[in-house]
Amino acid sequence: MEHAEIHVIGGGLGGLAAAAFVARSGHSVVVHERRRRLGGRATTDERHGYRFNQGPHALYTGGDAIRILDELRISPRGSAPPTGNARMVAGGDLYLAPGGPGSLLRTRIIGARDKVELASLMARLPRLTPQTFADRTVNEWLDDLTDRVQVRALLQAIVRLATYTNDPDRLSAEVGIQQVQLALGSGVRYLDGGWERLVDELAGVVTASGGVIRRDDGTNALPDAAAVIVAVGGPVQTASVTGHPYPPGVSAEVAVLDLALTRAPAHRFVIGVDEPIYLSDHGSVDGMCPRGRASVSLAQYLTPGEAPERGRLEAFARHAGIVSGDIVDERYLHRMTTVSAIATAASGGLTGRPSVVVPDRAGVYVVGDWVGPRGHLADAVLASARAAASAAVTHLSTLRRVP
Numbered sequence: 001m002e003h004a005e006i007h008v009i010g011g012g013l014g015g016l017a018a019a020a021f022v023a024r025s026g027h028s029v030v031v032h033e034r035r036r037r038l039g040g041r042a043t044t045d046e047r048h049g050y051r052f053n054q055g056p057h058a059l060y061t062g063g064d065a066i067r068i069l070d071e072l073r074i075s076p077r078g079s080a081p082p083t084g085n086a087r088m089v090a091g092g093d094l095y096l097a098p099g100g101p102g103s104l105l106r107t108r109i110i111g112a113r114d115k116v117e118l119a120s121l122m123a124r125l126p127r128l129t130p131q132t133f134a135d136r137t138v139n140e141w142l143d144d145l146t147d148r149v150q151v152r153a154l155l156q157a158i159v160r161l162a163t164y165t166n167d168p169d170r171l172s173a174e175v176g177i178q179q180v181q182l183a184l185g186s187g188v189r190y191l192d193g194g195w196e197r198l199v200d201e202l203a204g205v206v207t208a209s210g211g212v213i214r215r216d217d218g219t220n221a222l223p224d225a226a227a228v229i230v231a232v233g234g235p236v237q238t239a240s241v242t243g244h245p246y247p248p249g250v251s252a253e254v255a256v257l258d259l260a261l262t263r264a265p266a267h268r269f270v271i272g273v274d275e276p277i278y279l280s281d282h283g284s285v286d287g288m289c290p291r292g293r294a295s296v297s298l299a300q301y302l303t304p305g306e307a308p309e310r311g312r313l314e315a316f317a318r319h320a321g322i323v324s325g326d327i328v329d330e331r332y333l334h335r336m337t338t339v340s341a342i343a344t345a346a347s348g349g350l351t352g353r354p355s356v357v358v359p360d361r362a363g364v365y366v367v368g369d370w371v372g373p374r375g376h377l378a379d380a381v382l383a384s385a386r387a388a389a390s391a392a393v394t395h396l397s398t399l400r401r402v403p
């Protein structure tokens with residue numbers, strides 16, 4: 001395997017998916033993962049019988065990731081989030097979230113004229129073509145959409161939730177619209193047992209198809225191989241391995257508080273409107289908590305450079321009816337990168353992201369949430385993984401044709 005045709009550096013979702021496609025095409029492949037544990041940001045930690053992802057994770061049912069996993073015969077099992085009776089927090093008060101016509105009528109979070117405006121905007125949203133908004137920021141798009149302050153604030157909270165990004169002055173509206181369409185369309189799935197099951201299944205495809213996975217095997221140099229796929233996370237890490245000067249871009253980050261609870265919270269899905277915080281019961285899917293118990297994840301969407309504040313997350317948990325006696329364990333992750341480099345309006349949205357093909361490095365390809373013209377979050381990771389694997393395999397066949 002030292003002489004495998006294709007080497008993959010990085011054993012997160014991206015590297016494993018790329019290796020799975022290569023191995024299934026019949027080529028020899030070896031994955032080099034720096035850590036002992038595979039999975040990167042898609043790992044799931046077990047603590048006292050509770051399982052926590054690296055922050056709240058949801059797979060977009062209508063996105064590329066699920067289609068690409070299906071090509072590898074992986075069907076991630078899980079359930080929809082508990083959004084029935086969702087709540088929103090505005091001005092420190094808790095309201096019914098306007099998630100559908102009934103709750104829109106009943107909620108007191110906005111007045112009658114705002115409700116008419118919101119209903120009309122939500123009806124138009126699914127028909128928008130995200131690509132036509134690629135060079136507009138989320139804020140520019142929202143400014144054009146409505147001058148009703150409360151409606152705008154609600155839409156901004158929904159965009160934040162669907163993109164895991166709190167940078168409306170830079171994020172391309174293409175991404176905002178695309179993610180909201182996915183979230184409100186076919187929705188999302190919380191995965192049974194956590195995202196690490198996906199990691200295990202991808203690793204299983206790699207090894208069952210003859211690929212080799214080496215852990216504790218970090219490398220900052222390109223191996224001498226016919227083709228190399230670099231899937232080490234963000235552009236900074238990728239630049240140091242490939243030697244290509246990828247600009248660092250602007251990352252999206254969150255602070256995360258996971259709470260292991262003795263009982264289900266009174267409110268299982270709570271979104272902050274003027275506070276960029278979200279809480280959801282991630283423990284209700286199979287295999288995430290001991291029977292009869294519950295767990296929630298809270299995320300504070302950080303603006304660039306903003307300091308995380310654990311106290312705000314703890315205070316927000318009280319909106320869900322959680323009191324200190326309910327909490328049996330907690331885990332705080334003060335800064336997690338949800339997106340290594342967001343697709344900005346200034347760089348033209350998704351098509352402005354770097355290609356999987358590394359310029360000036362024949363046979364070297366890159367994978368990540370900041371690569372390629374398709375998708376956001378794990379959708380981008382898996383779309384770029386499949387594209388990189390296909391480009392690397394094509395590269396091998398061109399090498400073979402050279403006498």
Ligand SMILES: Cc1cc2nc3c(=O)[nH]c(=O)nc-3n(C[C@H](O)[C@H](O)[C@H](O)COP(=O)(O)OP(=O)(O)OC[C@H]3O[C@@H](n4cnc5c(N)ncnc54)[C@H](O)[C@@H]3O)c2cc1C
Nearest residue numbers: 010012013014034040041055057058218219232233377378
């Ligand atoms: C809080 C949070 C919430 C999220 N929520 C969602 C969500 O709801 N939906 C969604 O689709 N996505 C979500 N994501 C994003 C998703 O987790 C990531 O897009 C995905 O896991 C990234 O996979 P990756 O393989 O590109 O990178 P990573 O997971 O970062 O993996 C990179 C791997 O490369 C290894 N590595 C690095 N350098 C080297 C080296 N030199 N040599 C060898 N190995 C190396 C690392 O150890 C790591 O294992 C979320 C992320 C976070 C943090």
